[in-house]
Amino acid sequence: MAKRSSSPVAAPAMRKRDTFSAGLLVENPVLRQMLGLCPMLAVSTAVLNGVGMGIATTFVLTCSGIAVSLLRNVIPSSVRIPAFITIIASFVTLVMMAVEAYLPALDEALGIYLPLIVVNCIVLGRAEVFASKHSPGQAAIDGLGMGLGFTGALVVMSAIRELLGAGTLLGVQVLPDFVEPMLVMVTPAGGFAVLGFLIALSVWFEQRSARPAIGDASPADFKAESALEDASESPCASCPMGCQNTGKEA
Amino acid sequence: MAEYAAILFSMILVNNFVLVKFLGICPFLGVSKRLDSAAGMGAAVTLVMVLATMVAWPTQQVLNAWGLEYLQTIAFIIVIATLVQLLEMVLKRFLPPLYDSLGVYLPLITTNCAVLGVAILSIDEGYSYLEALVAALGAGLGFLLAMVLFSGVRRRVEEAEPPQVFRGMPITLVAAAIVALSFMGFSGVVDHLFGV
16 A cells, blocks of 8 residues: 555655656665566566666656556546557557567567566556656656666666576676576576565665655555555556456455 | 377476466466465466467457558457456356356456467467467466465465565565476476477
């Protein structure tokens, strides 16, 4: 509940800089809100893939945010989710065509996860929670902030996995030869473990700085638990539909 | 026959959608707290995956015929969203008992990357219609298996007392890592069994 209350309620008073920095750190979509975990885990085996995925997602987030915001008074609320998804899918198609044409190697590496930006929880989540209630300018800044927050987390995670798993960074050998790379880091198991430790680390930092997040004063450890609690109440933390449509336990 | 069995079992074990391909992580982490909801979500996803592939594969053929392959993403997501909506209405009207057990999960499935993922994957792999349906069934059963197994692990994790910063999501992810590690043992098994 903590995570949802902060942005929409405090919105009018929120300055542009706050909107931007919220996505980067305090409300980081991955580490704080537990959104977009699928691409985060899947493409973080090499830094270059992480950067590519991050930029593609940021582009889609920003553009779809602007489009949703411009159309927010035109789209009837009963069909807004399909409308948002169609808008998002259009921008994803643009990104796919561009990547296919100019960066075929990246297209090969990201594979199926590139079209799956459509169902990235972060994109639909921001369209529903933020862009559909704010001006295009605000929505663009929010999309940019959230996108860069996602990219940042993705780059940090893929750097850790590439360094430990292959001994390289951006394809360049970094660790000396006698250090045996830990292959498990580039396997799926390593992905889950590294993300677990990163989230724990972000909780630890927040506890140490002991600074209340925007809009609520709950301590960090409580927030991490409540995010999980939320996730189990409304099955997909991501899904703006689920929380409203399913009153029943799920 | 052997190639269908190979596709089915490699989708369930070797290429498990959740633990190897990282598709459908949100419901995997969100709904796995209790066995009954984990099994319900798994069954609903399996059903929708097979139905979605049933519709998406012919859709792709239509797009191919008109030279509109680039519309794949938009077309699939609209087809799947419509399908889930229809399924919900049909179940509600004609099969109320099934709706009561699966209905709550249906709206969540539209934006589940596993469903769109299986539809796109079978096109990318160049599967025939029947192969695509078998792959979808395997992907769904694999998802169900991962959900049910993990809900068991999850119960133990809930009772444990990890360091404070690890409470909640971090320790759940570490537990998922260990479950994923065990699934790595399956790689190669299917190839040897069916000699494909």
